[in-house]
Amino acid sequence: xxxxxxxxxxxxxxxxxxxxxxxxxxxxxxxxxxxxxxxxxxxxxxxxxxxxxxxxxxxxxxxxxxxxxxxxxxxxxxxxxxxxxxxxxxxxxxxxxxxxxxxxxxxxxxxxxxxxxxxxxxxxxxxxxxxxxxxxxxxxxxxxxxxxxxxxxxxxxxxxxxxxxxxxxxxxxxxxxxxxxxxxxxxxxxxxxxxxxxxxxxxxxxxxxxxxxxxxxxxxxxxxxxxxxxxxxxxxxxxxxxxxxxxxxxxxxxxxxxxxxxxxxxxxxxxxxxxxxxxxxxxxxxxxxxxxxxxxxxxxxxxxxxxxxxxxxxxxxxxxxxxxxxxxxxxxxxxxxxxxxxxxxxxxxxxxx
Amino acid sequence: xxxxxxxxxxxxxxxxxxxxxxxxxxxxxxxxxxxxxxxxxxxxxxxxxxxxxxxxxxxxxxxxxxxxxxxxxxxxxxxxxxxxxxxxxxxxxxxxxxxxxxxxxxxxxxxxxxxxxxxxxxxxxxxxxxxxxxxxxxxxxxxxxxxxxxxxxxxxxxxxxxxxxxxxxxxxxxxxxxxxxxxxxxxxxxxxxxxxxxxxxxxxxxxxxxxxxxxxxxxxxxxxxxxxxxxxxxxxxxxxxxxxxxxxxxxxxxxxxxxxxxxxxxxxxxxxxxxxxxxxxxxxxxxxxxxxxxxxxxxxxxxxxxxxxxxxxxxxxxxxxxxxxxxxxxxxxxxxxxxxxxxxxxxxxxxxxxxxxxxxxxxxxxxxxxxxxxxxxxxxxxxxxxxxxxxxxxxxxxxxxxxxxxxxxxxxxxxxxxxxxxxxxxxxxxxxxxxxxxxxxxxxxxxxxxxxxxxxxxxxxxxxxxxxxxxxxxxxxxxxxxxxxxxxxxxxxxxxxxxxxxxxxxxxxxxxxxxxxxxxxxxxxxxxxxxxxxxxxxxxxxxxxxxxxxxxxxxxxxxxxxxxxxxxxxxxxxxxxxxxxx
Numbered sequence: 001x002x003x004x005x006x007x008x009x010x011x012x013x014x015x016x017x018x019x020x021x022x023x024x025x026x027x028x029x030x031x032x033x034x035x036x037x038x039x040x041x042x043x044x045x046x047x048x049x050x051x052x053x054x055x056x057x058x059x060x061x062x063x064x065x066x067x068x069x070x071x072x073x074x075x076x077x078x079x080x081x082x083x084x085x086x087x088x089x090x091x092x093x094x095x096x097x098x099x100x101x102x103x104x105x106x107x108x109x110x111x112x113x114x115x116x117x118x119x120x121x122x123x124x125x126x127x128x129x130x131x132x133x134x135x136x137x138x139x140x141x142x143x144x145x146x147x148x149x150x151x152x153x154x155x156x157x158x159x160x161x162x163x164x165x166x167x168x169x170x171x172x173x174x175x176x177x178x179x180x181x182x183x184x185x186x187x188x189x190x191x192x193x194x195x196x197x198x199x200x201x202x203x204x205x206x207x208x209x210x211x212x213x214x215x216x217x218x219x220x221x222x223x224x225x226x227x228x229x230x231x232x233x234x235x236x237x238x239x240x241x242x243x244x245x246x247x248x249x250x251x252x253x254x255x256x257x258x259x260x261x262x263x264x265x266x267x268x269x270x271x272x273x274x275x276x277x278x279x280x281x282x283x284x285x286x287x288x289x290x291x292x293x294x295x296x297x298x299x300x301x302x303x304x305x306x307x308x309x310x311x312x313x314x315x316x317x318x319x320x321x322x323x324x325x326x327x328x329x330x331x332x333x334x335x336x337x338x339x340x341x342x343x344x345x346x347x348x349x350x351x352x353x
Numbered sequence: 354x355x356x357x358x359x360x361x362x363x364x365x366x367x368x369x370x371x372x373x374x375x376x377x378x379x380x381x382x383x384x385x386x387x388x389x390x391x392x393x394x395x396x397x398x399x400x401x402x403x404x405x406x407x408x409x410x411x412x413x414x415x416x417x418x419x420x421x422x423x424x425x426x427x428x429x430x431x432x433x434x435x436x437x438x439x440x441x442x443x444x445x446x447x448x449x450x451x452x453x454x455x456x457x458x459x460x461x462x463x464x465x466x467x468x469x470x471x472x473x474x475x476x477x478x479x480x481x482x483x484x485x486x487x488x489x490x491x492x493x494x495x496x497x498x499x500x501x502x503x504x505x506x507x508x509x510x511x512x513x514x515x516x517x518x519x520x521x522x523x524x525x526x527x528x529x530x531x532x533x534x535x536x537x538x539x540x541x542x543x544x545x546x547x548x549x550x551x552x553x554x555x556x557x558x559x560x561x562x563x564x565x566x567x568x569x570x571x572x573x574x575x576x577x578x579x580x581x582x583x584x585x586x587x588x589x590x591x592x593x594x595x596x597x598x599x600x601x602x603x604x605x606x607x608x609x610x611x612x613x614x615x616x617x618x619x620x621x622x623x624x625x626x627x628x629x630x631x632x633x634x635x636x637x638x639x640x641x642x643x644x645x646x647x648x649x650x651x652x653x654x655x656x657x658x659x660x661x662x663x664x665x666x667x668x669x670x671x672x673x674x675x676x677x678x679x680x681x682x683x684x685x686x687x688x689x690x691x692x693x694x695x696x697x698x699x700x701x702x703x704x705x706x707x708x709x710x711x712x713x714x715x716x717x718x719x720x721x722x723x724x725x726x727x728x729x730x731x732x733x734x735x736x737x738x739x740x741x742x743x744x745x746x747x748x749x750x751x752x753x754x755x756x757x758x759x760x761x762x763x764x765x766x767x768x769x770x771x772x773x774x775x776x777x778x779x780x781x782x783x784x785x786x787x788x789x790x791x792x793x794x795x796x797x798x799x800x801x802x803x804x805x806x807x808x809x810x811x812x813x814x815x816x817x818x819x820x821x822x823x824x825x826x827x828x829x830x831x832x833x834x835x836x837x838x839x840x841x842x843x844x845x846x847x848x849x850x851x852x853x854x855x856x857x858x859x860x861x862x863x864x865x866x867x868x869x870x871x872x873x874x875x876x877x878x879x880x881x882x883x884x885x886x887x888x889x890x891x892x893x894x895x896x897x898x899x900x901x902x903x904x905x906x907x908x909x910x911x912x913x914x915x916x917x918x919x920x921x922x923x924x925x926x927x928x929x930x931x932x933x934x935x
Binding site: 051052053054076077078079082083084086088090091092093094103104107108148151152155 | 541
């Protein structure tokens with residue numbers, strides 16, 4: 001597959017702060033990439049630069065094999081072939097639903113008949129065909145978001161950029177719309193970047209996931225790869241609950257105090273942290289050579305299981321357990337070697353005085 | 354949703370509320386009713402049984418001077434509102450959407466224009482534009498241009514420079530609310546920058562532009578300053594001035610004044626009604642206030658030329674008129690120009706010397722304005738506090754009447770006061786007519802709405818829980834007001850007092866119509882000096898009034914803010930804006 005969107009060494013300062021630092025990114029044709037990061041990590045800035053809504057301080061951007069920004073190029077927004085779905089929809093309040101979709105087609109010089117047909121198709125595809133003559137203020141939030149999506153898709157953009165499109169939609173509708181967006185974008189075969197700070201949304205909606213922090217992409221890959229094999233503590237904890245145990249590698253064995261753990265995962269160095277997720281805890285007998293032990297300090301029912309908080313020396317663990325365990329009980333559990341991810345230790349080992 | 358806070362009012366509270374409404378009615382509504390009554394019930398104040406008659410109204414309005422005044426007022430208002438709205442729009446776009454150079458200087462201009470009274474600028478322009486005036490002396494002005502200025506062109510010019518800030522404020526606020534995403538969305542589906550403005554931004558800003566137009570239309574129609582200076586000198590009859598002359602000239606014609614006031618009020622009501630209708634439009638409300646700020650256009654090489662145009666506007670609207678007033682107050686004559694032999698301190702000295710007429714007028718005005726401002730501040734505080742505790746209906750009613758009262762031209766208010774205190778039985782027997790307390794009462798009724806509009810929202814921002822907590826600890830209503838409310842809204846309260854103070858020092862029409870026999874206040878004295886070719890002393894008096902008012906108001910405000918910072922560690926006004934009013 002060919003690279004369809006590429007950013008090379010893109011940098012941007014805003015208000016004296018380096019928002020993006022020499023960022024590289026490549027998206028394949030037809031691929032959906034989710035960019036996940038906390039607010040202020042630079043994800044919206046990145047897609048605004050791609051769309052041309054702001055200019056980078058340096059770097060190059062190619063869309064559909066054509067340079068749209070570089071040392072000697074700066075293609076105007078309207079000629080980049082980039083669609084953009086805004087966080088608060090930005091549907092024009094003075095135009096009807098149909099006129100909102102038709103506007104861009106008219107700008108593209110399409111004839112009346114063609115325009116009407118495309119408007120009809122676009123509205124039907126997002127299930128608001130019967131609302132064509134309404135004004136946006138007569139639509140619900142979800143309908144406005146569908147309209148915003150239809151407006152962008154009707155233009156058949158080379159790349160579609162979605163800026164947290166579901167953050168203003170209530171939780172019940174969000175899951176439903178998430179699936180709908182995914183199906184629509186796939187059906188159109190559109191290359192898309194989906195920005196969000198919601199990890200479950202990011203993982204559900206993409207072919208590839210990128211995690212961003214402080215203007216840098218920390219890790220890019222398939223969602224399950226990032227979830228199982230994070231390359232940093234930040235990525236691990238941002239994608240879901242994670243336990244960390246600081247230690248050193250002795251050969252291929254992780255050692256922390258008296259504890260020894262075996263792992264199949266890549267070893268990033270000598271001083272590492274062993275990460276595992278609460279749901280990976282198994283009964284001690286499952287992997288007798290990979291056991292941990294702690295005193296139960298709290299036990300909370302969370303629906304599908306019990307979440308236990310365990311203390312082992314100075315470390316706290318959270319694990320999911322199939323039944324209630326009395327507090328102050330000492331409990332041993334085990335972790336499968338392929339679920340023991342290793343990440344480089346971010347700080348020197350802390351000493352407690 | 355805030356919790357339901359309705360509860361039964363005690364007898365004392367009912368009495369207080371009634372008192373508030375009654376006082377407000379006497380100060381504002383009765384004079385206004387009398388003006389309308391005078392037009393429609395000619396015998397109202399003649400001691401006969403009044404009967405409704407349109408004959409008097411017809412007769413008064415068929416008078417050629419009335420017809421001229423009405424058409425002139427309508428024409429001037431439409432023209433000036435159009436040009437001022439256009440200029441204000443361009444200025445707002447330049448300030449908020451471009452990286453124009455000299456931004457700081459450009460951005461303070463609208464505020465400065467707003468703070469300096471229009472008639473002083475009108476008088477200054479006369480000094481600049483008259484055939485022997487300053488611009489002619491510098492060879493910058495041809496006779497033809499001078500002639501053109503003393504006509505409707507000059508009036509439109511001065512009104513435009515004086516009122517475009519209003520459009521600038523309205524459009525800037527609308528653009529801030531609009532944000533950049535509607536425009537960005539248009540660009541991402543293929544619209545050019547021009548297309549996005551024409552098809553998206555301008556239609557969305559249209560209601561704001563219309564609101565600005567209507568507000569400026571109403572300002573021009575009710576303006577008395579230009580009408581009694583430039584317009585009067587060229588005999589360009591306008592309604593406000595015509596109303597004043599009908600009362601001031603002998604024989605006094607209340608019927609004519611009342612009829613013309615009714616026409617003026619109808620024009621203003623029409624504008625106000627259109628304004629309400631526009632604000633009700635649902636689509637306007639979809640534009641949220643939480644929009645992402647719009648992108649700034651890089652002007653590149655045009656940064657300086659555009660700034661030069663903006664600075665020219667600033668120069669014409671503020672600095673040149675001020676310079677003319679300063680120059681004239683230090684010159685023996687206008688005609689001899691800006692040479693050292695023509696320099697004199699005589700006029701400034703006269704205006705500063707105790708006991709001389711100019712100085713007396715200045716001190717009188719400062720005194721009247723201080724009383725007015727303090728009374729308005731206290732009344733606004735009590736009224737706002739009462740209203741905030743009371744029902745929503747009463748609160749909205751008083752707010753609506755206040756906004757309406759702000760739109761009532763001073764000359765109409767003055768007329769209403771004359772009718773009430775000179776002609777209405779009981780009130781005329783009070784002997785208040787022609788005394789300075791009546792003038793101050795007129796000032797108060799004109800200033801109170803402004804104070805209320807500042808104080809009411811500030812009180813509304815105080816979390817009810819803060820007051821309930823004080824009540825739980827046993828604080829009485831008075832204690833809650835003094836110990837909780839006043840400290841929290843101190844900066845707003847001081848702002849309202851200073852706003853009323855500065856407005857009152859320069860308030861012209863009420864000063865003119867309710868002039869006490871004991872001595873005239875500064876505004877009418879200034880206009881009279883200019884009218885009698887004593888523009889030197891007139892300029893000196895204007896200059897001192899500006900310096901005294903601006904200086905004292907500015908110092909007080911800064912001192913209040915500094916005191917607030919010292920006590921709270923930050924601005925007092927900031928306290929109220931925080932969630933829960935902490």
